[in-house]
Amino acid sequence: MSRPAHRRPEYHKINKDLFVLTYGALVAQLCKDYEKDEDVNKYLDKMGHGIGTRLVEDFLARSCVRRCHSYSEIIDIIAQVAFKMYLGITPSVACNNSSRNEFSLILDKNPLVEFVEELPAGRTSLCYCNLLCGIIRGALEMVHLDADVAFLQDRLKGDSVTEIGITFLKKPDEKKYRRKK
C-alpha cells in the first residue's frame, strides 16, 4: 500500500474581525441565556472541550510534531506551535512548581478580546476566553493526558496580564501497568 502523500498545511484564511465578532456574539448570547457567571464559564469550557477533542487531530496532522517526553515539552509545543497556528500569538511559558507538572501560559496579547473593553457590570467573574481552557483540556485528553486548565489572571478582570494555568494530573492507571509487568 502506497504511503499517503504528506499533507501540506492548507491555511484557509478568514477575516480576523469576523472570528472575533463571532466569538463575542457567542459569549454575549450565553450571558443572555444564563444568569450565573459560573454557568457561562462552565458551558464555554464544555464547548471548548468539544472543539479541543476534534482540533487536536487537525493540529497533529498539520504540525507533525514529534512525540513529547516531558510535560514541559508539551507546554512548549502548545505555546509555540498550536497557539501560533490557530490564534497567531505566542504566549510565554512559565513553570510554577518543582515537580514540573504545573505550568502557566502568559498571553500579553489576546486577539479574542480585541473589542471588549471591560466585562459588563454584574459579570465580574466571567472568564471571557474560557473556551480556550476547554480546548486545551479536550486536546490533552485526546492524547491521554488529564489536566486542569483554568485562568489564573485575566486582563479583563483588572489583572496586569492574562495567564492560563495548566496542571497535569497523575494518570491513575500508570501504576497498574507497571505492576502487571
Add this chain to the structure above:
Amino acid sequence: MVHTSLDVVDEKISAMGKALVDQRELYLGLLYPTEDYKVYGYVTNSKVKFVMVVDSSNPALRDNEIRSMFRKLHNSYTDVMCNPFYNPGDRIQSRAFDSMVTSMMIQVC
C-alpha cells in the same frame, strides 16, 4: 435644542434623497438670537446621527477640524459597536469613547 436640530437633519436627509452618495454632511445652522452657538450634523450610512453643539464665542472652528472630529467620533463609535456586550440603542458607557470625546473637547477649548 438638540431635538430641533435632529428635525433639521431629518429634513436634509429626505431632501437629498437618491443623490445621497456623500456620507458627509456639514451644515452651520440654528443660530438662536439669544444663545449663540452653532450646531453641526453628521450622518452615517447606517443613519446614525452625530450632533455637535459648539459655543460661538469660540473663534470659529475650521471646516477641516469639524470634519476630523466627526471622523474620530465615527471611528470610536464603530469600536463601541464591536463590543459584543453593547446593544445598539443603549447608552454608550465605553471608557475609551468617553476619553476620546473629552480629549477632543479639551483640544477645542
